[in-house]
Amino acid sequence: MARDDHKLLRRIAAGDDRAFSAFYRAHLNAVVAFFRRRVPDAELAFDLAAETFAVVAARADTFDGSGPPAAWLFGIARNKLRESLRRGRVEDEARRALGLAPVALDDEDLERVEERAAGGGPALERALAALPEPIRAALLARVVDEREYDEIAAELECSEQLVRQRVHRGLARLRAGLEETR
Known part of the structure; x- marks a missing residue:
């Protein structure tokens, strides 16, 4: 059965954690790869991806359904990258607003990020x-x-x-x- 990202985003907006998990799993590799091609550090790429998905969780209700959900997601990713480059750091406002702790990565985690991005x-x-x-x-x-x-x-x-x-x-x-x- 094909995944319907429009429906997933509506369910995320309604607070459905399973829908968020499905959306996250479906798009994580592409978002991490997007950031890895644009930033030199794997940990920074992972931080930006985490912040991107935190915005999805917090603001799924702002998706109006007029375009592809992936375009909306990558719009968020582009904005997070632009903010990060402008400020020289990752803004973690969405993660903090959701009450999520920062993600600590060990060497094994960083290697997996590199593998996903390199391919x-x-x-x-x-x-x-x-x-x-x-x-x-x-x-x-x-x-x-x-x-x-x-x-x-x-x-x-x-x-x-x-x-x-x-x-x-x-x-x-x-x-x-x-x-x-x-």
């Missing part, structure tokens, strides 16, 4: 870096961030069909590049 090693990083920027942006948004084509098209200011072509071409080039390194 492919140096060969994949080189192959991604070799892609033209428009193809790389579409591919990462679709495959890593798990965003919908219409959302990506709106962000990149192009058609969904062009996004689909870019993702297809990107995957084909990655596959070919990775096969050459074997």
Whole structure:
């Protein structure tokens, strides 16, 4: 059965912890990967992800249902990243408002964050870096961030069909590049 993020967000707004857990599990890897590509420190990426999901828990009632839930989630993530970069630290207002304690990470936790964010090693990083920027942006948004084509098209200011072509071409080039390194 397919997950319905719209319904999950309505249930989260009503205080359903199980709905929050399902939403969190479904999107955690993508949110952590989003932050790991943008910040140098795994612990900072995890803190930003935790703060992002704290906002989801506290403000799910602000989701109006007019767009994809993932777009709303990544909008929160982008805002948390922007705030963090501007202030030079992670703001933990939402976590404190919910009465949650800060998350302490040990080395094993940090390794898991790195594994989730890395996914492919140096060969994949080189192959991604070799892609033209428009193809790389579409591919990462679709495959890593798990965003919908219409959302990506709106962000990149192009058609969904062009996004689909870019993702297809990107995957084909990655596959070919990775096969050459074997």
